[in-house]
Amino acid sequence: xxxxxxxxxxxxxxxxxxxxxxxxxxxxxxxxxxxxxxxxxxxxxxxxxxxxxxxxxxxxxxxxxxxxxxxxxxxxxxxxxxxxxxxxxxxxxxxxxxxxxxxxxxxxxxxxxxxxxxxxxxxxxxxxxxxxxxxxxxxxxxxxxxxxxxxxxxxxxxxxxxxxxxxxxxxxxxxxxxxxxxxxxxxxxxxxxxxxxxxxxxxxxxxxxxxxxxxxxxxxxxxxx
Amino acid sequence: xxxxxxxxxxxxxxxxxxxxxxxxxxxxxxxxxxxxxxxxxxxxxxxxxxxxxxxxxxxxxxxxxxxxxxxxxxxxxxxxxxxxxxxxxxxxxxxxxxxxxxxxxxxxxxxxxxxxxxxxxxxxxxxxxxxxxxxxxxxxxxxxxxxxxxxxxxxxxxxxxxxxxxxxxxxxxxxxxxxxxxxxxxxxxxxxxxxxxxxxxxxxxxxxxxxxxxxxxxxxxxxxxxxxxxxxxxxxxxxxxxxxxxxxxxxxxxxxxxxxxxxxxxxxxxxxxxxxxxxxxxxxxxxxxxxxxxxxxxxxxxxxxxxxxxxxxxxxxxxxxxxxxxxxxxxxxxxxxxxxxxxxxxxxxxxxxxxxxxxxxxxxxxxxxxxxxxxxxxxxxxxxxxxxxxxxxxxxxxxxxxxxxx
Numbered sequence: 001x002x003x004x005x006x007x008x009x010x011x012x013x014x015x016x017x018x019x020x021x022x023x024x025x026x027x028x029x030x031x032x033x034x035x036x037x038x039x040x041x042x043x044x045x046x047x048x049x050x051x052x053x054x055x056x057x058x059x060x061x062x063x064x065x066x067x068x069x070x071x072x073x074x075x076x077x078x079x080x081x082x083x084x085x086x087x088x089x090x091x092x093x094x095x096x097x098x099x100x101x102x103x104x105x106x107x108x109x110x111x112x113x114x115x116x117x118x119x120x121x122x123x124x125x126x127x128x129x130x131x132x133x134x135x136x137x138x139x140x141x142x143x144x145x146x147x148x149x150x151x152x153x154x155x156x157x158x159x160x161x162x163x164x165x166x167x168x169x170x171x172x173x174x175x176x177x178x179x180x181x182x183x184x185x186x187x188x189x190x191x192x193x194x195x196x197x198x199x200x201x202x203x204x205x206x207x208x209x210x211x212x213x214x215x216x217x218x219x220x221x222x223x224x225x
Numbered sequence: 226x227x228x229x230x231x232x233x234x235x236x237x238x239x240x241x242x243x244x245x246x247x248x249x250x251x252x253x254x255x256x257x258x259x260x261x262x263x264x265x266x267x268x269x270x271x272x273x274x275x276x277x278x279x280x281x282x283x284x285x286x287x288x289x290x291x292x293x294x295x296x297x298x299x300x301x302x303x304x305x306x307x308x309x310x311x312x313x314x315x316x317x318x319x320x321x322x323x324x325x326x327x328x329x330x331x332x333x334x335x336x337x338x339x340x341x342x343x344x345x346x347x348x349x350x351x352x353x354x355x356x357x358x359x360x361x362x363x364x365x366x367x368x369x370x371x372x373x374x375x376x377x378x379x380x381x382x383x384x385x386x387x388x389x390x391x392x393x394x395x396x397x398x399x400x401x402x403x404x405x406x407x408x409x410x411x412x413x414x415x416x417x418x419x420x421x422x423x424x425x426x427x428x429x430x431x432x433x434x435x436x437x438x439x440x441x442x443x444x445x446x447x448x449x450x451x452x453x454x455x456x457x458x459x460x461x462x463x464x465x466x467x468x469x470x471x472x473x474x475x476x477x478x479x480x481x482x483x484x485x486x487x488x489x490x491x492x493x494x495x496x497x498x499x500x501x502x503x504x505x506x507x508x509x510x511x512x513x514x515x516x517x518x519x520x521x522x523x524x525x526x527x528x529x530x531x532x533x534x535x536x537x538x539x540x541x542x543x544x545x546x547x548x549x550x551x552x553x554x555x556x557x558x559x560x561x562x563x564x565x566x567x568x569x570x571x572x573x574x575x576x577x578x579x580x581x582x583x584x585x586x587x588x589x590x591x592x593x594x595x596x597x598x599x600x601x602x603x604x605x606x607x608x609x610x611x612x613x614x615x616x617x618x619x620x621x622x623x624x625x626x627x628x629x630x631x
Contacts, residue, residue: 059546059624080550087548094628098543102241112547114230159547 005068006166006198007033007056012065012075014051025051026062027221033167033200038193040201040209043218050171052218053202057090057169058082070166087116091160093170097152099144099159105131106140109159116163130158134188150181157188161197168192168199174208186211228560235561238533249529250569252522253607257573257600258580259515264596265581267508269589271501277433278497284334285493286471288458288479290316292486316454317487320443322479323361326460330474332467337364339457340446344414346439348400355396357413357439359446359455365391365424367461370435373397375407375422378442386444391422395436413439416449468492512596516603522569523607530562530615541619542627555620562612563605570604 014026026048033039043049054060055067058074061082067075070089074082086092099108109127110120118126131137134154144152153173160168170189174182190211193199201212209215217224239246323338340359345352358364362380365372378389390411397406406420424435447453462471475490534541541554549557574597584590 054625057546059628083545083548083550086546092546094543098539098628100540100543102237111544115544115548115550115553120227120230163548 004034005032006035006037006070007031007200008066008068009052009056010066010068012052012055012062012067014048014055014060015063025221026055028065029218029221029223030065031216031223033198035166035198036193036196038189038199038201038211038213040203040212040215041218042203042206042209042215044204046220047218048221049202049204049218051221053169053171053200056167056200057092058086083115087112087163089166091163091165091168093153093156093160093168093173095172095175097144097149097156097176099152099155101144104141104143105136105147105155105158108144108155109162112159112163126162127158130162131155133161134158148181149177150184153177153181153185154188157185157192161192166198168197169202170199171202172204173201174205175203182208231556231560232564234557235564238537238561239564242533245529246565249525250565250572252525253519253566253569253604254522254573254576256515256519256522257570257604258577259518260512260600260603261574261577261592261596262580262584262590263511263515264508265577265590265592266584266588267504267511268593268596269585269591271504271508272591273589274500274504275497278493278500280427280433283493284462284465284468286460286462286468286475287491287493287496288318288322288460288475289489289491290318290454290456290487291489293489293491316456317483318455318458319453319482320447320455322482323458325478326458326475329478330460330471332462332464332470332474334461334463335363335367336458336460337361337367338443338455339364339459340443340450340452340455341457342446342450344449346396346400347412348406348409351400351402353396353399355413355437355439357441357446357449359441359443359449361443364440367459368435370427371425373423373425374405375420377422377440383442383444386442386448388416388418388445389421389442390418391424391440392420393424393434393436393438394426396439397423411439413441414449416445418445468494512599519600519603519607522604523566523611526562526565526608527611527614529565530558530612531618533561534558534615534619537619538622538627541622542624542629545622545624546628551620554622555616558616558619559609559612562616563608566604566608566612567601570601573604574600 009029009031012026012029013024016023016025029052041049041052055062058069061077062075065075066073069085072085074085077085100111106124106127109130110123113123113126128137128140131140134157136151136154136158139147139151144155147155173185173189177185186208189199189201201209203209320338323336327333327336338361341356343354343356346355362378362383365377373394375391377391378387382389390413392406400411401409406423409420411418411420418441427434427436443455447455460471460475462468472490472492479488544554577600578592578597581590581592
């Protein structure tokens with residue numbers, strides 16, 4: 001295993017039990033991602049890309065195989081340990097933004113910091129910087145319902161950036177946006193990649209995946225290319 | 226997560242569902258307020274009765290007809306007390322015993338006898354019904370009553386059976402509007418009495434206040450009610466230490482002429498402790514009944530918190546994805562439940578205290594510190610106890626399942 005890899009997925013399988021029937025969502029998947037890469041994981045629904053994203057995002061653990069994230073073996077961790085890793089190493093960007101309603105952009109962005117012991121004043125300072133980075137420095141106190149979809153997703157990107165994570169994990173980030181806002185969000189991601197961020201983009205859309213440097217194609221729980 | 230942030234999050238979510246939160250909290254408010262009000266009624270009653278009994282004078286020993294067991298009274302509310310009027314009619318106590326007791330027990334300061342009855346009282350064209358107490362000349366000394374006019378009858382009035390009466394303040398007011406009653410003639414039933422004194426206002430109600438009573442010499446009362454017995458004897462010991470001796474010596478003396486079950490000697494302190502025991506039980510029972518509504522309020526909070534957890538599944542998933550540990554989610558939902566219940570508790574305390582103060586205008590009600598502390602602690606406990614289950618449910622949600630929830 002190369003020492004310079006940021007994420008190593010080794011022979012990972014995930015089996016779900018559904019009504020007594022075993023469903024193999026991932027079958028012996030292996031991949032490696034280096035620091036600063038922009039990788040797209042692409043596949044139709046049911047291909048196992050969501051399962052893979054959950055495992056990479058430390059939201060779940062594999063049935064077998066090993067996942068090493070930034071030198072931490074995250075494949076056998078408890079929920080408590082996983083939540084700490086998620087907080088420090090992963091920046092999530094969701095399809096439906098998942099911002100807290102009735103909560104200002106600034107507080108939304110500062111939320112992950114409140115879970116790692118950062119003081120409130122320090123958290124707000126960092127959140128302000130992150131929002132400025134995505135071009136929303138003048139929307140600090142706006143609530144989600146006062147922002148456009150594109151702006152909301154940029155707040156979510158700022159929230160993902162604020163902890164300075166090892167990986168930005170974007171799950172269909174343009175799925176709920178019109179094409180113009182989608183393009184803006186993709187430009188944001190592209191800029192972040194230029195600044196050296198490692199980004200993993202999960203999508204079913206080839207056009208969106210084209211922006212990535214490398215594509216990993218999944219079908220029926222296996223990598224095809 | 227610092228407590229300040231937990232409180233702010235809780236407050237934001239409560240504010241989001243204003244009317245729902247208010248209705249939920251209403252259960253706790255009503256529960257806490259009713260605990261405070263009902264306990265204040267119970268302890269107000271107790272204070273009232275204890276005060277009245279202490280007003281009767283200290284070191285008091287009562288001799289009443291019949292066989293009364295205070296322990297039975299305390300344990301199950303037998304009809305011992307309510308049967309006492311009938312017992313008084315059939316009383317075997319005699320006027321002579323007063324002198325026997327006074328002579329036989331040097332520790333006794335004073336002894337009075339009582340005969341009670343009621344009759345219409347008339348003055349010119351005015352009439353009302355009054356309780357008539359036939360007693361001995363030393364009664365007002367024992368009860369420490371003063372007079373606004375005139376005085377009480379003398380020993381020779383009692384011995385000779387003179388038809389004179391001292392009247393309570395209320396009777397003087399109602400029957401003699403404006404007229405000085407002293408020297409005026411009143412009619413009690415078929416008997417005509419001369420008013421010789423008006424007792425000063427004491428307030429209160431029931432059998433213990435002199436305000437609505439007419440006092441006549443005991444010998445006259447016996448004639449008026451056609452009795453040759455007397456209803457009750459009060460003896461006052463010279464010292465508190467002498468009370469026990471007065472009780473045992475009185476029993477000895479009375480047993481010379483009476484059977485053991487024809488009289489009972491009671492010590493005022495015993496009666497007081499029995500009565501306050503009964504009233505404490507009553508207060509606790511009232512508080513307990515009210516506490517049930519507090520419990521129902523708690524269940525209301527649990528119900529709404531469970532709904533809230535389901536509604537906010539996605540939010541919980543997000544918070545977990547962003548690194549909230551299970552105990553942080555637990556703390557968040559628990560804080561919300563406790564803010565609801567403690568908030569309701571505080572409003573309930575204010576409302577309950579206000580209600581008790583208002584009630585105090587119409588009946589004795591004493592706000593007790595312990596009921597307020599208890600209500601507050603219980604409402605906080607209700608929040609914690611009934612908040613734990615929903616909060617635990619939230620903390621154990623899988624982040625994937627929660628994020629997927631639409």
